[in-house]
Amino acid sequence: MTALPWGEMARLTARRALFAVPVLLVVTFGVFAVAAASPFDPVKAYAGTAALGADQETLDRLRENLGVDRPFTARWWDWLTSALGGDLGQSAVMRQPVAEVIGERLVWSALLCAAAFAAAVLLGTVLGVLAARRPGSLLDRAVTSLAYTLEAAPVFWTALLAVWLFALQLDVLPAGGLTDTGSDQVTFGQVTSHLILPAGVLAVSQLPWFTLYVRQGVGDALAEDPVRGARARGLSERTVLLGHALRSGLLPVLTLIGSRVPELITGALLVETVFSWPGIAAATVEAATSVDFPLLAALATLATAAVLAGNLLADLLYGLADPRVKLNEM
Amino acid sequence: MRCDPMADPTAVTKTVWRTHGHARRSTHTLRLRVSAALVAVTVLAVLLVPPLVRLDQQAVDLAAKLLPPSWSHPFGTDDVGRDLLLRCVYGLRVSLLVGVVAAFTATVIGTAVGATAGALGGWVDRAVMRLVDTFSSVPHLLLGIFVVAMFRPGVWPVVISVGVTHWLSTARIVRAEVLSLRSRPYIDAAVSGGASRWRVAVRHLLPGVLPQAGLAAVLMVPHAMWHESALSFLGLGLPTHTASLGTLIQGARGSLLAGQWWPTLFPGLFLIVPTLAVAGLAGVWRERINPRRRSELTL
């Protein structure tokens, strides 16, 4: 075993970071442009129903305070420069700094996504290998059909049914929230029990993809020469499957993991909503309904950065897992 | 047997053949039939039920609220006594309409962008594809949420939201197809024959690209429906008075918490079944075209 190629990894990361800069610029610019094109009045959004009774003077003052009269390019530039300085602005709808909104929610979203992703990868690999072992067998068909069905099922629907079954009918898991009570304490046990259902549902929504691709990858690998060679050497079926077919079969899956990050974020958005998980999702929906520019821009940037980071991570993993790939050529 | 060097040459005709391992039975025909039947049923239901069944899907019958599935209401009733089967069919109709229009929009945008990039090449191609990459880095739903948020929930914002987020893959496919077509001799012939760029693009490239774009469009319909229902579920899609599969599921949340599962279950199934059917059809179609190719996953 050789040591990790830190240098190459760092160089790849740096190249990707460089690529990310224009992407993020365009995305944030796009958010401000779309927002500017909106026929909706952000002043009224800020004031909420109170604006209905408010007089024109109040609205004008608000308009000035919010700075919505200036061209969106100027607002974008201001936002960008202060964002670089660490100030993401004030969230109008949450009435607190954007950085704070994101800061206190990001942890929980990340926890949810990480748990779900890990579960989906593990379970998907197991199911995929089981299905690939005997293509066309009853097990394979069962797994494949289930995977296609779950893939077609909207995640919020699955989530609702899961709430119904596990929280209402069986009453074994809490139906939502992060912790049990209004106590200010967030305990490990509580978070775990509250995490199972949302993470499970999110995992189930990501599971079909992994299962199908692992099945495909391992199935293909099983028909290829390295596996024939391994079999001919008299290796046990287990070793052939896990040591050879799986290891080559997972490679194509690994490259595609990065492309799953947007799906994961989408799924998390919906799952968080159903389970009132205090993550980014609730903030996103609220920011969207209230046309909260600074928050929207920050969230868009965050999501984009997450996607790019996911791609980078997948490439790094792939480069490490496949000795034929050179990181510095990616 | 070992000592019998000369086997009877006619033995081969009586050969007992042995099978090894599990033969993979071809399920194409079955899959094709089931998928086609489901698509047909869906389309028929959506097209025929509203004009034929002269029932008012909005008809409130408070006396019949939240009835579980029965013969008179196969899917049960919702919390103001509307028949869920009828609601689901109408919901599917709306969702399908939004899906089809959105997929069409996305395909038109994608084909235009992809064909332009592929046909013009050079810096235009590079710039456009860079833009496509950038767009791909933003999660679709998030992008969709932006658009809807900016223009308020409604049918058109949803269509636009799906349209502007889903053209990316079509653009990539079309561009690749155009690039491969461009290298064909007959295109060269047309160009050297003095045809203008646009003429070549319209007369030669577009017809070659349309089948691919068409397949992409068909596959996009379930995805667009899914997108619509997700937005509606978040309260950012269609207004609640329009029955779509998403608004139906959203509206059923309260009943679900009260233990009535059917208002949630059936609209979801109505979303799953056409998706599976379309995926099944597309999968079979793809394998027919190119059976040796690594069969791509169709969802």
Add this chain to the structure above:
Amino acid sequence: MTERTPVLSVRGLSVRFLLPGGRRVAAVTDAHFDVAPGECLALIGESGCGKSVLASALLGLLPANAQTAGGALLGELDLLTAGEHTLARTVRGRRIGLIPQSPAAHLTPVRTIRSQTEETVARLTGVRGRAALRAAAERAAGRAEFPADHLDRYPHELSGGLAQRAATALALIGDAPLLLADEPTTGLDRDLVDRTVDELRRHVDADGGRALLMITHDLAAAERVADRVAVMYAGRIVELTDAKAFFGTPGPRHPYSRGLLDALPDRAFTPIPGMPPELGALPAGCAFAARCDRATGDCAVLPPLTDSVACHHPVPAAAPEDIRA
């Protein structure tokens, strides 16, 4: 030679594939041959004639849509009826060592040679413990003259010759009495071909009990190493004879075999006219008739393998008593 019990005895082995749409491909039809200890049998023929399918059939590695008939006895065990369990536990690696075609491709690309060697050693010899495995793997590499300092490389980092040695090393680990070399020289240059087959021969000779079935389309390699030659055409063995007689005088008796030899650059360098028939659509009679300059009306009937050759009008035999069937 004749008095020794053959290591492998193939009787009427047939393999066919069922394709979607009800098509059938007769990859191997009614093959008969023996391989004795200390002997090297070269199974030769053009690419796509069914040679490699035969190797897969012997190892039980046919794809799921294949059907087999006949028998292939390895000692008392019929390889064609033996279960997967038996094949995996007692035959592959232990009683038949496979030296595969394109050896680098037969190694899992994401693992080092060492890891795959150690794994095989552990499985086949029962050696346990990290250090012991390491030593055993290096010994195994040494037997095939694979340099120990290349053990930590990945398959794609090896040259063709080294990959071949790695494959040989792996095939030898189980001390199998039968080595099955499936096109071992594909893609190697002449020098390397010679060295490879010489090494194979050495492993046959080093231990008098070992037999080698070498499947190849490389006639020069076959000449260099084989004791006997079986010529395969369109899934059938059309000639089975002594290597010396085949390559020397009087030479092959089947017109196809002659054609093969004549196609060699250092001989007449004239290719056989026409193309081999598709295995999915074989004619009723002699499959070679369409390309054969000696073909007559008799050829519409399938010629049996009699007197070491399956032809209605072979080139006359010089010394038929030398030949075992």
Add this chain to the structure above:
Amino acid sequence: MTTRRIRGAAAAAAMAGAVAGCSAPGSGGADGAASADSVVIGVPTEPDTLSPLLGYGKDGNSKIFDGLLARDAGMELKPALAKALPEITDGGRTYTYTLRDGVRFSDGEPLTADDVVFTYRTVLDDKTNNTAKSELAAVEEVRADGDDKVVFTLAHPYAAFAARTVLPVVPEHVAGGQDPNTGSFNTRPVGTGPYVLTGWSKGEKLTFKANPDYWGGEPKVKKLTMAIIADDDVRATRLRSGDLDGATLPPNLAATFKGDDDKKTYRATSYDFRAVTLPTGNPVAGDTAIRRALDLAVDRRAMVDKILDGAGRPAYGPLPVDDPWFAKDVERPRDLTEAGRILDEAGWKPGKDGIRAKDGRPARFTLYYPSGDKVRQDHALAYASDAKKAGIDVRVESATWEVIEPRMNHDAVLAGFGSTGDPDFGLYTLLHSSLAGDGFNNMARYDNPAVDEALDTGRRSQDTKAREAAYDDIQRELVKNPGYTFLTHIDHMYVLADRWKDLTTQTEPHEHGFASGPWWNVEDWRPRT
């Protein structure tokens, strides 16, 4: 490779652990919600401001503040910061209050008559953006008489004035130096009330702690949290999961807690009606025959039973049937035949599709309901269904208030209103033609001179008999020409953990949740042993 991969997995696991760990302080901490001295209530909305100068707590139960008067469980006025009910002189034009002794604000400063005067004067100041200012429009002058007396002089007799003086009193020494519209007092208030604000995380929750020096005695519930959860389903879910101790819920969700032994459901009757505005400017909805037919066609009983799960009463007018001011003779059954007859007579003839028409104009109008409000949605759907049976096509649509507001003069809206205290409070703003189209006042632009006159009489007269007659007239007039189709008075449902003794509810106005509910007197709650 293997070791590499395992190392990676371990790192990921460690990271996840760290993530969970860093935000889980004091994992051994006591489970706060199970104890009876801490309460977490889930409500759908939060106040925009906590300053009474801008309207916070103007109807009482403000937790942080007290008014001169307060209401008891039976909605009777009782003294609070005032020692006793006011002395009314000068034919109902002068109200004199004497302040309770020894009351102090939570910052330790004593309450004086100047604080009261400051409060009312600031509210009445034109520069103060108090949207409820008109409620005190009758006040001509307010002045301190010594340290402990406040005298209000009214421009005209106003029978219901005393009920307005539940308005919370703010300390002049804190709020006096600030701009009442934007000052920090809006978010960091100081009052005399039983609770002190400890934190306000907007959109999430407000936290209070008991005021140990409360003049009414220190509350037993030491910690009060109002969690702001807009979504009904989410609130129910979190209540079920134990995250909340209590919540306000729509009836169908409240019903799901029936089998729950450790939860108790409370039902508060209310003045909160659901009605369809029939805009006078709409040629169909403004037509008296259409209005009367709709009024007869709706099945109020079914709405109460099915939409509200029985938690409500049919509304035959703005006042609930059990209100002492309710005119008994306006109670009327559903009568589709009569509705048809009225329409036929007025020239609305049934067309081919079953929809009536008159002079080529189909009997059709749009009814909006605010999206997300399930109860109103169901009312609207049922209303449209009932209307269809009478041949009137009501198109139901949902939208946000921003969309609905500019259309209120032409399209019908499923509205909800209702004020407690005095019929004048609710009816005047709802029906008086002078307030037509004034924000959410008189949304239907109802214009009926007879009603206007009766409203004025009810407001000015000190004679209970005369007032009764006036309000009876209004209710009868609304049957003859219903500018609104009143549908139901909804009961407000609350579900609470069963840890406190003898909780009560008041009769509640339209606005509820934050101040109303069983926690209206949380300061008086006593734990169950």
